[in-house]
Amino acid sequence: MIDKRVASLADAVAGISDGATVLVGGFGDSGVPVELVHALLDQGARDLTVVTNNAGAGEGDVAALIRERRVRTIVCSYPRSMGSIWFEELWRAGEIGLELVPQGTLSERMRAAGAGLGGFFTPTGADTLLAEGKEVRTIGGRPHVFEHPLPGDVALVKAHRADRWGNLVYRKAARNYGPTMATAATLTVVQVEEFVELGDLDPEAVVTPGIFVDRVVQVAAS
Amino acid sequence: MIDKRVASLADAVAGISDGATVLVGGFGDSGVPVELVHALLDQGARDLTVVTNNAGAGEGDVAALIRERRVRTIVCSYPRSMGSIWFEELWRAGEIGLELVPQGTLSERMRAAGAGLGGFFTPTGADTLLAEGKEVRTIGGRPHVFEHPLPGDVALVKAHRADRWGNLVYRKAARNYGPTMATAATLTVVQVEEFVELGDLDPEAVVTPGIFVDRVVQVAAS
């Protein structure tokens, strides 16, 4: 029998290794798997590469991982946001690496990893600093940059509801990176607000089929 | 006001030019926009490049377009199926071109077109006849074939329900190529079984947002 539900946040993040690449969902405050990130903080893995849209704000979630010197490198589209004080402090001190990736390319690189593709050419970033050192090819008269797939060892994702097969639906704009990150990681760990019975999710409206999900833990809506 | 609904099948296919590349949805009998294809037959455009999974069967839909010598080239994954007599006859006579593409690559190439990408590397087809003449690159120790985007001038798609903005939901496995083709064509024309009021489709369950759709026509369920 398939049952991807786990009993605790500690079970959800068990086994994540030092040096892992961790994809963390969320955009601003929306769709951030806050409780999973805090569980990872408690779990202890360090020397992490974190792939995420923002570098956290204040003292919570990704900012806390950074503050505790658990993140070696962040792969990110918009690290400098209101309250991203820990990232900025460590970045200035040269204590954290930053790979800056345009937002659509960040998402598309994870999709390529999940889709088993070897990379793609995109016009985004051509003729800019972010194309430096990258292969550029003119396609249809326009310069394109070659971008590599970006797989994760682990993805931490927040969804709304799940069944025991790991099928997921999300809530409003909290969906953001979740469906793509779920495809791109070896181990996909999801926190949801509610478990439902198998068959209760409309098969036409499942957003992430359970094949992409390994563990699901329930966390009360905040 | 946005209203993508058109009154007739003739209106739906109006303006399709000779020489157009037409993406036709469907897999086997499932999700084929039969009425739109027949409207295109009546409309008269010729010298078409048709991109579709199967080359039609019997005398209907794509098979009828082929029989009437309206298709110059078919870009297809599985042209030889039960009853694909017209395709086979013209192919043997050298009267129709065939570009054979692995099914996942066919879909991914249309996605690349819709996503504004310049192409991608895929392991599918490497070391086979279908890689002949194509750029091959070893990525992660494995040969990958470079594949180009495959855009359409027109996409003909079958969906289940639509609203006046062109938002679509599909029915069961009839979804198949529809959502991808809708993104890949300059003009996306959709036949649906039912129109619904704006706001009646669950925003969490819209499969094709209306931004990808240009015209929608209602056709009674067969």
Place this chain on the structure above:
Amino acid sequence: MIDPLSDVAVARRVARDIPDGAYVNLGIGMPILVGDVVGPDKEIVYHSENGILGMGPAPAPGEEDRELINAGKQPVTLLPGGSYFHHTDAFVMMRGGHIDISVLGAFQVSEGGDLANWITDVATMPPAVGGAMDLAVGARRVLVMTTHTTRDGRPKLLPRCTYPLTAAGVVDRVYTDLAVLDVGPVGFVVREMAPGLTRTELQSVTAARLTFADDVVELDPH
């Protein structure tokens, strides 16, 4: 005497160029104002790169949903006909040329249509790009909305950008507090000017050489 337009007056002018039924992405900052001044006679579908189409206005106080935010991380609402989708699909819409109009802010615009709007200084602040590059390369029309000069009076319209580029050769039209300018093969062509402003005065605050249309129109300052 130079009488610059207010931000809202510039927004009103931009809004006039947005046709009924357009799919529009409004960048963070000044461009957001455009949404407030588009007339009720037009039905515009607003896109947000975090995964929303059909964004409505800000919610009433107390009605905010932290999971329904725009790209600027402000609470928004969803209109009937709106839909949610994941991040990768949101950027398919942008990069794939499905957004009709992207309105962006700018640090600098060159006479060749190059845009610089993401960083001014790579040394002391961590760089952050977000979706700026995707918006600039992908939309059918890229409109820039900006003050004509920086706060300390330096020109923003230049022969060549001195800040790092967001994208090259992408800007179609620039709306400033002094003028409306098209970007064409001969560089900036002034179409409209603020009341009371002379051509000499406009050229004096513009580093790029201006061409004037035969029929320069006076901007409505309200």
Place this chain on the structure above:
Amino acid sequence: MIDPLSDVAVARRVARDIPDGAYVNLGIGMPILVGDVVGPDKEIVYHSENGILGMGPAPAPGEEDRELINAGKQPVTLLPGGSYFHHTDAFVMMRGGHIDISVLGAFQVSEGGDLANWITDVATMPPAVGGAMDLAVGARRVLVMTTHTTRDGRPKLLPRCTYPLTAAGVVDRVYTDLAVLDVGPVGFVVREMAPGLTRTELQSVTAARLTFADDVVELDPH
């Protein structure tokens, strides 16, 4: 005396190697039989490349839905927990390594794990590939289910394939009516053999040179 296993007996043997909870794609033809003989003690999620996960058995007569078909275009059903998705996503699952086991038919398999199962003759019949190449390159384990020889007695297990390849170096294990063979660094290693069959007899119907495991097991002929 050679006593080949029936197709169903081979299917039963394949089914034994499919673990509880696996995501499985069964190719068209012989592999489909596997679904009928997996025991009720296992919960298997069947994938169909036209966009279904959680496929159930054939519907009762009269209950068929032409829009709910499998890759072989036969009517199927959906189990609770199943979901529908579009074609491109169906191939993300395949190419991206998310399918645990792909069971495929074969015209030929080489001792290096090359698979030929799509065409035998490129001159007189139009070629058709479908999803064969994607299934062969993407699944975590590729199992081949085939008769040991062609109908007219020619070997299918060869030093090198003579038919055009589907993919190179992908086959993990082969199940025939005479034997179960792993594909390893030394070529085919016989693990199990049909009752009454001698090693010499097996080698005589196999063009590739066989290695025999230390503990060759007798296949259950039922």
